[in-house]
Amino acid sequence: MEHKMDPMDKTAILPPLKRPISGGTNDGARPRRYEYWRTGYCDHRPPGGGFWVAQAGEYHCKPAYVSSYPEHHKQTQFFYHLAGEATFSGREPARKVRVGDLLIIPPDHIYRYRAPQGMKYQWFALGGSWPQLLGKKAASITPLDYDPEIVRCLVEMREILILQQSGYTLRAIGIFYQLLARRDEIADTPVEAEPVYPAAVHDAIIYLQQNYAAPFSATETAAATGVSPSHLRTLFAKWLGEPPRRYHLRCRIDKARQLLTERPRSISGVAFEVGFSQAGHFSRIFKQIAGIPPSHYRK
Structure with missing residues (x-):
């Protein structure tokens, strides 16, 4: 700009x-x-x-x-x-x-x-x-x-x-x-509104958003939606353009962005809080998805 x-x-x-x-x-x-x-x-x-x-x-x-x-x-x-x-x-x-x-x-x-x-x-x-x-x-x-x-x-x-x-x-x-x-x-939309996505995709999105800090499991995610892991991957590819594992990473990084804007905290602390065991891996994924490293984002 x-x-x-x-x-x-x-x-x-x-x-x-x-x-x-x-x-x-x-x-x-x-x-x-x-x-x-x-x-x-x-x-x-x-x-x-x-x-x-x-x-x-x-x-x-x-x-x-x-x-x-x-x-x-x-x-x-x-x-x-x-x-x-x-x-x-x-x-x-x-x-x-x-x-x-x-x-x-x-x-x-x-x-x-x-x-x-x-x-x-x-x-x-x-x-x-x-x-x-x-x-x-x-x-x-x-x-x-x-x-x-x-x-x-x-x-x-x-x-x-x-x-x-x-x-x-x-x-x-x-x-x-x-x-x-x-x-x-x-x-504007009431909570009871009809979901935009098919029920399995909608349920998987909610499950992954709520469990962003937990290790990703294709089996557990699919079990929460009532479909097989392969069918869920097919649905995600059609409706979201990415697999459930990638969406789970986005949920983690979105939460990390929020944490970085709330109050000063270490990169490693944020990484641990959103489910990463290594700060270096977290920083690489953060930059891939957010476009900038977390050290720049929090400034």
Whole structure:
């Protein structure tokens, strides 16, 4: 995510970086307002699409950070707040932004999103027209609390744009729809609502989320769903695009991300708490799934 720079800041006169961009704490060309940043881009819309995911990333912002109009003012922006005290103001009265809040800012909307002590958030922007499925064209803040599934969608969207493999523009839009579905599920859907997945997949997801710290067992997971391990793998491949073992790892890493934002603690302590016996193995898996090592994520 790029912002206007101070005229005296020498990084402002550097030549533009080649896209897609990914950056981190050791990237000397990163914007000086971030402790860490990692971003992917898409400069063209899919054929026939009215909107597309133009940019997505994660940002760990330094104190006195401000994002405001006219940054990305021609795009629809989404901020998912991960950590730090912040306020949002604009045409509406100023209000506090809390962990798990989802901000949606339409094009040409005058706003100010600031954090005097720094903050962390996931962010993406849509190019093209305002999506009609979002309803009235207005800024909104939806309290969702911290949700691992929302975080998973945002990380996957970012990595899709960074890797830019064949069909990535459509896959990124698919993740956008998944995110909105999850938002609506959290905000509006009654607990008694019909599960989206087949019963076996739904039961396995709940079982794996509840038992993230336990060693993965294909047999025990399948037994909790009433189907065979091979049939459960087939269902996961169809509905989630990954095997149960991989989903179990995602549950562990999602919980680790949450723990790292709550209070200071050691990497080895977090690794042990989510079921890893070796901190090195935990760090490798964390980076594979989250895109950054845990030592960077907690800064």
